[in-house]
Amino acid sequence: MSARPTIDVSELPHHGFDTLDPVWWGNNGLLVIESSMFAILITTYFYLRQNIQPWPPPLGQLTGPLNALPDLTFGTANVALLLFSLLPIVLVDLSARRDFRVGAMAGLVICLLLAAVAIVFRAYEFPAVKFRWDANAYGSVVWFLLGMHLAHLLTLTMETLLLTIWIFKRNFDMKHRLDLTALAIYWYWVVGMWLVIYCVIYISPRVL
Amino acid sequence: MRDDDKRAQTQDHVAEAAAADYRRTMEQTWARPHGLYGFLIETDHKIIALRYIVTAFIFFLLGGIEAALMRVQLARPENHFLNPDLYNQVFTVHGTTMMFLFAVPIMTALGIYLVPLMVGARDVAFPRLNAYGYFVYLIGGLLLYIAFFLNTGPDAGWFSYVPLSGPGYSPGKRVDIWAQMITFTEISGLIGAIVIIGTAFKMRAPGMSIHRIPLFVWAQVVTSFMILFAMPAVMLASGFLASDRLVDTHIFNPAEGGDALLYQHMFWFFGHPEVYIIFIPALGFVSSIIVTFSRRKIFGYPVMVLSLVSTAFIGFGLWVHHMFATPLPQLGQSFFTAASMMIAIPSGVQIFCWIATLWGARINLRVPLLFVLGFFAIFVLGGLTGVMLASVPLDLQIHDTFFVVAHLHYVLIGGSVFPLFGAFYYWFPKWTGRLLAEGLGRLNFWLMFVGFNLVFFPMHQLGLQGMPRRVYTYLPDTGWGTLNLVASIGALILALGVLVFLINVFRSFRVGEIAGDNPWGADTLEWSTSSPPPDYNFLYLPTVQGNYALWTQTSETPIVIGLSAKKRETLVTSVVDAVPELRFELPGPSIWPFCVALGTAEAFIVGIFTPWAFVVGAVLVFAALFGWFWSDPDYENLKVIGAADKASSVERPTRLQPEKA
Numbered sequence: 001m002s003a004r005p006t007i008d009v010s011e012l013p014h015h016g017f018d019t020l021d022p023v024w025w026g027n028n029g030l031l032v033i034e035s036s037m038f039a040i041l042i043t044t045y046f047y048l049r050q051n052i053q054p055w056p057p058p059l060g061q062l063t064g065p066l067n068a069l070p071d072l073t074f075g076t077a078n079v080a081l082l083l084f085s086l087l088p089i090v091l092v093d094l095s096a097r098r099d100f101r102v103g104a105m106a107g108l109v110i111c112l113l114l115a116a117v118a119i120v121f122r123a124y125e126f127p128a129v130k131f132r133w134d135a136n137a138y139g140s141v142v143w144f145l146l147g148m149h150l151a152h153l154l155t156l157t158m159e160t161l162l163l164t165i166w167i168f169k170r171n172f173d174m175k176h177r178l179d180l181t182a183l184a185i186y187w188y189w190v191v192g193m194w195l196v197i198y199c200v201i202y203i204s205p206r207v208l
Numbered sequence: 209m210r211d212d213d214k215r216a217q218t219q220d221h222v223a224e225a226a227a228a229d230y231r232r233t234m235e236q237t238w239a240r241p242h243g244l245y246g247f248l249i250e251t252d253h254k255i256i257a258l259r260y261i262v263t264a265f266i267f268f269l270l271g272g273i274e275a276a277l278m279r280v281q282l283a284r285p286e287n288h289f290l291n292p293d294l295y296n297q298v299f300t301v302h303g304t305t306m307m308f309l310f311a312v313p314i315m316t317a318l319g320i321y322l323v324p325l326m327v328g329a330r331d332v333a334f335p336r337l338n339a340y341g342y343f344v345y346l347i348g349g350l351l352l353y354i355a356f357f358l359n360t361g362p363d364a365g366w367f368s369y370v371p372l373s374g375p376g377y378s379p380g381k382r383v384d385i386w387a388q389m390i391t392f393t394e395i396s397g398l399i400g401a402i403v404i405i406g407t408a409f410k411m412r413a414p415g416m417s418i419h420r421i422p423l424f425v426w427a428q429v430v431t432s433f434m435i436l437f438a439m440p441a442v443m444l445a446s447g448f449l450a451s452d453r454l455v456d457t458h459i460f461n462p463a464e465g466g467d468a469l470l471y472q473h474m475f476w477f478f479g480h481p482e483v484y485i486i487f488i489p490a491l492g493f494v495s496s497i498i499v500t501f502s503r504r505k506i507f508g509y510p511v512m513v514l515s516l517v518s519t520a521f522i523g524f525g526l527w528v529h530h531m532f533a534t535p536l537p538q539l540g541q542s543f544f545t546a547a548s549m550m551i552a553i554p555s556g557v558q559i560f561c562w563i564a565t566l567w568g569a570r571i572n573l574r575v576p577l578l579f580v581l582g583f584f585a586i587f588v589l590g591g592l593t594g595v596m597l598a599s600v601p602l603d604l605q606i607h608d609t610f611f612v613v614a615h616l617h618y619v620l621i622g623g624s625v626f627p628l629f630g631a632f633y634y635w636f637p638k639w640t641g642r643l644l645a646e647g648l649g650r651l652n653f654w655l656m657f658v659g660f661n662l663v664f665f666p667m668h669q670l671g672l673q674g675m676p677r678r679v680y681t682y683l684p685d686t687g688w689g690t691l692n693l694v695a696s697i698g699a700l701i702l703a704l705g706v707l708v709f710l711i712n713v714f715r716s717f718r719v720g721e722i723a724g725d726n727p728w729g730a731d732t733l734e735w736s737t738s739s740p741p742p743d744y745n746f747l748y749l750p751t752v753q754g755n756y757a758l759w760t761q762t763s764e765t766p767i768v769i770g771l772s773a774k775k776r777e778t779l780v781t782s783v784v785d786a787v788p789e790l791r792f793e794l795p796g797p798s799i800w801p802f803c804v805a806l807g808t809a810e811a812f813i814v815g816i817f818t819p820w821a822f823v824v825g826a827v828l829v830f831a832a833l834f835g836w837f838w839s840d841p842d843y844e845n846l847k848v849i850g851a852a853d854k855a856s857s858v859e860r861p862t863r864l865q866p867e868k869a
Contacts, residue, residue: 010770012791020789022333022410029402037440052465133457137465140457158830
């Protein structure tokens with residue numbers, strides 16, 4: 001058999017952080033898809049706004065203020081909560097990178113609790129819109145915005161739950177440390193997207 | 209025998225035994241599962257791609273039958289072959305089938321089969337996700353056709369405009385079935401895009417830097433990025449439509465502040481990139497075929513890549529040309545006229561580069577190249593009528609007439625289906641190990657070419673004479689009868705061409721000429737392995753030393769060793785320069801993609817009838833995802849950064865070391 005030059009890759013590692021990992025690319029591709037979806041949803045919000053003056057539409061002739069702006073309470077609470085949740089998730093992210101299991105466990109538990117509260121707050125945000133989804137186009141599009149983001153909150157919570165169970169019950173292995181950094185990116189995205197949607201739903205009708 | 213010779217002989221025996229052991233171990237590690245359960249857990253990209261191809265081709269035939277039904281009905285005025293309601297369903301299902309169930313999936317399929325092989329990988333980057341994508345596509349197609357056969361197929365056109373498709377004017381569940389089928393096919397398309405991007409970016413052979421990537425792979429990557437940005441728009445549009453119908457949202461209801469035109473914007477923001485999603489992979493086929501059959505490097509490789517990218521970008525700026533007949537401001541419309549004309553430039557540049565490649569080359573005019581020449585003729589005609597339609601004044605006259613039907617079929621069939629058939633003839637030997645018959649192939653081509661032009665060329669004139677689209681019949685004194693009859697006869701000839709193709713395929717499966725590894729003398733890496741490829745694609749992963757891998761390969765071109773044969777290991781390399789980075793373990797067969805697909809199916813099918821289906825579906829999907837990600841314990845007992853795998857003589861061939869001079 002004649003010899004053929006070779007490249008020996010047996011010394012290469014099995015895992016790498018961030019752009020080394022194909023899963024990083026897959027995850028970020030999924031986030032591009034979801035961002036496109038939200039971009040079009042937000043465009044829909046502003047498109048429909050052209051049709052309805054005043055925006056939001058009046059609640060009713062004799063009941064309360066003419067403009068039914070959404071109540072700021074729970075939406076703003078969620079902004080504060082989700083911004084605060086960046087602390088534990090950064091802890092998780094850094095702990096995963098530095099092989100600090102206790103930090104990751106603590107961070108994940110706090111994240112789970114915060115996510116659960118955020119979901120409860122979201123449940124109160126829907127009535128705060130003051131219109132049902134079937135009342136008019138304003139109600140429909142705002143419920144869609146809140147609902148699609150809620151879907152992401154739920155998925156995020158489920159993913160956190162799975163990883164928390166794994167980290168507690170099994171070992172703090174490399175593959176799952178990488179998964180934690182992927183979870184962190186998803187978490188940052190969900191928070192960032194909420195800031196944008198919060199501005200669209202709660203701020204834009206008040207300032208624009 | 210001298211001691212040196214004995215030692216060398218022993219070493220040879222050891223090396224051969226080690227190599228044979230290595231091959232056997234690889235075959236065991238990558239062995240495919242069997243039986244019905246094996247079908248459900250399969251993750252091999254080649255098998256999944258072939259499933260996509262077969263399924264999509266069956267949908268192509270069904271769509272063709274629907275077309276034939278329409279041509280029979282329209283062959284003469286005041287025909288009674290199809291009643292109006294059935295005709296509405298037939299043209300809706302024809303368009304929906306061709307666009308969503310045939311065209312995009314089959315382009316994805318060829319990418320899923322060939323991209324890993326062309327970049328020198330063992331499988332796609334995400335095999336289980338790939339499997340899930342196929343199941344979701346199949347379920348969506350079945351949903352549409354079961355409904356159609358139960359006389360509850362959608363009937364509001366393949367794009368299903370509101371208000372016709374809204375709750376006010378389309379009672380029942382026909383449109384809901386359409387809307388949810390969209391969800392399935394778009395999820396499948398998006399998944400395919402993620403899979404292709406991950407594979408093409410991170411799993412290329414060492415040395416396949418970014419300027420050495422085959423144009424086929426470039427086309428697939430560009431298409432995948434278009435999919436990421438375009439498909440969410442139609443998912444939202446169909447989602448809004450479904451919710452308007454099911455739970456009384458008012459996104460498209462003008463009476464409550466909604467907007468019917470918004471649907472058109474949203475749909476066509478997807479719809480125009482969609483046709484480029486269908487077209488751009490075909491440009492990849494054409495480049496592959498022209499390079500092989502002219503035995504020349506492509507003229508202007510960087511320009512070809514930039515043309516693909518700029519076509520994709522400009523393609524996102526055209527959508528309003530489907531809405532010229534709406535009361536949108538003229539200044540805005542004229543922007544889209546400009547963009548719609550501008551997009552002809554990169555396509556034109558590509559055609560000139562291909563002509564330059566062929567010019568003066570020693571051309572091997574086999575059937576694949578014949579289909580590419582057919583593409584040139586037909587697509588250019590379609591592109592010209594496209595530039596005509598880009599002009600608002602002309603479009604206002606011929607919008608919604610058969611002129612548009614002629615244009616769209618010239619660009620889609622010419623631009624995508626002809627290259628696709630060329631691709632079938634070109635890659636069939638790789639998939640099956642046998643060549644398709646050359647004579648039957650030529651007959652196939654000419655029947656399709658003549659038949660196609662007979663069907664669709666008269667439609668230009670019919671459109672200019674005012675024949676509208678989507679009418680189930682027409683009056684005799686319009687004078688449209690003759691050209692319609694010609695078109696219907698052409699349809700028969702086109703159908704015969706497809707029949708000849710099927711005969712060729714079935715015959716060649718059994719008695720076709722054995723292909724060998726590289727029957728065409730082609731340059732890309734898939735031709736360096738057997739036909740069909742082994743389960744692991746390449747026994748040792750290749751490296752690449754130039755563009756046109758096999759034409760720049762020498763006996764000094766290295767191969768990759770050191771990947772474990774006991775695990776499904778492939779190589780991960782860097783995005784730009786393809787420098788080896790990781791040994792990546794791919795998951796083996798798994799039932800979880802099928803389970804997630806079932807959960808998805810419950811959500812979106814039962815969701816046609818009640819919104820609570822989504823709650824149940826979410827629970828099912830999350831449960832199945834738990835199973836998916838709760839991975840095999842052995843998976844993590846891999847060495848971390850820096851440590852080396854202890855390779856036994858079974859795993860690493862001893863003799864294939866570089867000879868020390």
